[in-house]
Amino acid sequence: MIEAPKTLFISELVPEALAKVERRMRAGTNRRAKGYDPSEEGFLGDDERLADVIERDEATLASLGVTPEAIADWLDALIGLAAQRERLLGDEVDGATGLVLGRFRVETDVYMGSQDCPFFYVETPRTGGGRYISSCGSGSTEHRIRDETTGASLFLTGLHPHLIRAHHFFEGATSYRLEPARAVEVLGLGEAAGEAPPLVSETVWELGSSSSEWTGALATHERNQRLRSEGIPREPLPGLIVWTSDDEGWMAAPIPVAIEEPLEVDGARLDPGVVFSGGAQLRRRTIERYADPMPPSVEQVREARRRAAASRAERGTP
Numbered sequence: 141m142i143e144a145p146k147t148l149f150i151s152e153l154v155p156e157a158l159a160k161v162e163r164r165m166r167a168g169t170n171r172r173a174k175g176y177d178p179s180e181e182g183f184l185g186d187d188e189r190l191a192d193v194i195e196r197d198e199a200t201l202a203s204l205g206v207t208p209e210a211i212a213d214w215l216d217a218l219i220g221l222a223a224q225r226e227r228l229l230g231d232e233v234d235g236a237t238g239l240v241l242g243r244f245r246v247e248t249d250v251y252m253g254s255q256d257c258p259f260f261y262v263e264t265p266r267t268g269g270g271r272y273i274s275s276c277g278s279g280s281t282e283h284r285i286r287d288e289t290t291g292a293s294l295f296l297t298g299l300h301p302h303l304i305r306a307h308h309f310f311e312g313a314t315s316y317r318l319e320p321a322r323a324v325e326v327l328g329l330g331e332a333a334g335e336a337p338p339l340v341s342e343t344v345w346e347l348g349s350s351s352s353e354w355t356g357a358l359a360t361h362e363r364n365q366r367l368r369s370e371g372i373p374r375e376p377l378p379g380l381i382v383w384t385s386d387d388e389g390w391m392a393a394p395i396p397v398a399i400e401e402p403l404e405v406d407g408a409r410l411d412p413g414v415v416f417s418g419g420a421q422l423r424r425r426t427i428e429r430y431a432d433p434m435p436p437s438v439e440q441v442r443e444a445r446r447r448a449a450a451s452r453a454e455r456g457t458p
């Protein structure tokens with residue numbers, strides 16, 4: 141594998157390399173650089189020079205007092221916060237509970253294939269056939285971010301935050317171009333805007349394999365027996381018993397228990413959002429996630445869970 145650069149600006153490219161990047165960006169497979177297959181439409185209009193597009197957008201943003209990096213940070217944070225909210229509230233999330241920062245609704249479509257960044261793209265043969273692809277970024281999603289208070293929205297691909305942060309590129313004259321001034325307006329950025337919600341490290345208990353029979357699973361698994369004899373039992377909620385030992389644990393509930401608030405168990409966080417019964421393995425993990433300045437309330441989590449369960453019962457799925 142070849143190490144891809146984290147950032148690559150056109151000022152760092154020799155003319156031959158810049159010409160190659162532009163070839164990858166043009167629409168039409170016959171005009172693209174060999175091997176590279178980004179999208180039918182490409183990233184750059186037929187008559188555009190990449191350097192002109194980037195310089196023009198950088199100048200626009202400088203006049204608005206906003207950096208490309210700040211836009212990328214906000215786009216990543218809004219998409220990330222929406223995904224966290226969906227994991228917490230379930231797939232029935234809509235209405236006010238689905239709004240990030242109380243304003244933004246983020247819709248995401250996921251595609252089968254992924255689109256590689258055209259700035260750095262290298263194919264190397266793999267022993268035994270096939271090839272490795274090294275690129276500086278890739279994406280397989282499309283997003284619509286809509287401010288429900290104004291009705292204004294932005295459409296972008298999952299590759300956009302990378303293109304903007306690592307290359308100051310918003311795309312040229314294609315239907316996928318994200319207009320920088322429009323992004324500033326819709327996101328409400330400007331000189332007075334604060335920083336995007338940051339990524340923070342958190343230690344959590346991740347659920348592993350589970351069993352509906354909590355006593356049976358405890359009796360048959362050697363590891364769970366050991367946990368039960370050596371681990372320290374805790375009862376963070378009435379009826380929910382957790383044994384922990386170092387980086388693993390076992391969680392058991394003989395009758396269903398709704399976890400509606402984050403629980404602190406042995407120095408790690410157990411996320412809310414599940415109605416749990418039976419037994420489940422736990423693994424201690426340190427993950428990064430966005431700090432949500434306006435997290436959903438316990439009542440909102442409870443209500444979203446209730447609606448999701450009612451909808452599943454209606455469809456006849458467990």
Ligand SMILES: [Zn+2]
Nearest residue numbers: 257259276277
């Ligand atoms: Zn890139």
